[in-house]
Amino acid sequence: MANCSRARSLLSLMAIRSGASASSPLRQFCSSAALSKFGNVGFIGLGMMGSRMVNNLIKARYRVAVHDINYDVMKMFADRGVPTRETPFEIAESSDVVITMLPSSSHVFDVYTGKNGLLHGGNFLRPWLLIDSSTIDPQTSRKLSAIVSNCTLKGKKDDQRSPVMLDAPVSGGVLAAECGTLTFMVGGLEEAYLEAKQLLLSMGKNTIYCGGTANGSAAKICNNLAMAVSMLGVSEALALGQSLGITASTLTRVFNSSSARCWSSDTYNPVPGVMDCVPSSRNYEGGFASKLMAKDLSLAAASAKEVDLKCPLTFQAQEIYLELCKEGHEAKDFSSVFRHYYGGSDE
């Protein structure tokens, strides 16, 4: 976890700095009363996504305390006057709601149930609501939700309300996290979702209630598998078209006015030069890393195996992205599959 967080920290510094600049003086915002019923928000996981989400919470005048295992990132927030906590448990102790934004299922499980974790191995919780925005497998979301709902709220022995966990992964990537235009896919109790909606909308532009526990996580991995398969289909089609003598720009125009139209062709085209302001036009830098896509496809493939569903394209997509990572392109945007796997030439 340390290495992972260390790798994220450098990239996070820019976000933290830009956040400080955009909402300065932050100290003043941090001490402002939040508009929501959640007076104190705890946030765990200050990576590329999380640090930007915190910035937007602060802009929306929530009182936020943060935690990350990376000391440098924590210090950056502390220097801006944002309260920091040494452990997830300390976050839980001082918050009405806790949001986690972590790299994988095991990180989330550890932050919830580990030593000095949110639940501190015990049965009592201060925050009645825990929101996990990480992209993790639905099985882990379901397991953690059950553990959380078996806890009792501290100091409210007579209150019948149980703590609640919502799985609320996001779509939109780093830029959307920065601009506060994320979409949250939320699974869990609908009542809790409705109470959390205002809080989520301070970091995003849209929330979609997906039904019961773990349905947010399920929606996210299903979305990403469909996106990956689409990207691969568009990449194969554009590579084949170029080999047959038709330019990617022309072929993209055909797709976008026809039945091959998709986000990977009209918004995030994988061929350099076809669109401005997308990773393919800046050497596949930024965006959504291939290693993250490989991870999401692994979650989808594992889920498909668990429910005994044949998903040949999902498995094939997973293999392709694992191969891409092995070949050293794991940090490149996932649209780089066009160049590095299909060997497409530039226009």
Added chain:
Amino acid sequence: MANCSRARSLLSLMAIRSGASASSPLRQFCSSAALSKFGNVGFIGLGMMGSRMVNNLIKARYRVAVHDINYDVMKMFADRGVPTRETPFEIAESSDVVITMLPSSSHVFDVYTGKNGLLHGGNFLRPWLLIDSSTIDPQTSRKLSAIVSNCTLKGKKDDQRSPVMLDAPVSGGVLAAECGTLTFMVGGLEEAYLEAKQLLLSMGKNTIYCGGTANGSAAKICNNLAMAVSMLGVSEALALGQSLGITASTLTRVFNSSSARCWSSDTYNPVPGVMDCVPSSRNYEGGFASKLMAKDLSLAAASAKEVDLKCPLTFQAQEIYLELCKEGHEAKDFSSVFRHYYGGSDE
């Protein structure tokens, strides 16, 4: 070819009848002077697509003569006062431009080069422009184009102009053919494309010039392979989501507001009940048959092999559609892959 045409004929009768009703009295239209430089249009292939395209040519007041090997279909047109010809060669002899809309590469090759074919095995042609709107492999388009351009125009010995073939396959399906809203993807000489544009727009709403010879055919098979892969990705994702407990409607809403958005999710959703007026909501009747998708994927796969390009998802998609056909679903719309291959349940 006879069987194939026979199978199409019954379905064509409705189109012919509706055409007669929509533009009656047709006899008057047929004898009207056409607005374009192409006074006499020959049309070969009166299947589900072709018969509807002819109706729109007639509505636009072109003088059209038609040919099909199916006598019943020919008779229906003759009864409406549309001139019919016994052979492709007779069509060529009476036309300034000939449009073909046939089921496969071999049909097109035969109509062009066979006994009593358009070229009549000779070197002289009356029409200076031949337009093939069939979906065929780029190799055949290229070969036929070369043969055509080596012919000499009849009675124009001093004219330097050579006959020209355009490959101009369409997207949009039967409904678009009926409504005149097809999109033509055109390969060949740009000058010829510009001269043909008005004619094409009488059957469609859009034309896209794709570059040199065979680029229209290439664009079409690339579009359809990307569409097939997208449909399979969306189907796997929706089937997986349902297995994990999330409804297809909710998941579709997630996709359409996120990065999995595509034509197969927002316009042609494969799950019954999610959208009105799509094949999945009428037991996968109508639309684009799985056997046609299997054929197009075979063309794409063959082209990929020829240019030595790895296209694993294309090959996998081809296998899935061939399997679907073997299982007896060849006449169902290609979105039926959701139910028949992935075994998705209704909502």
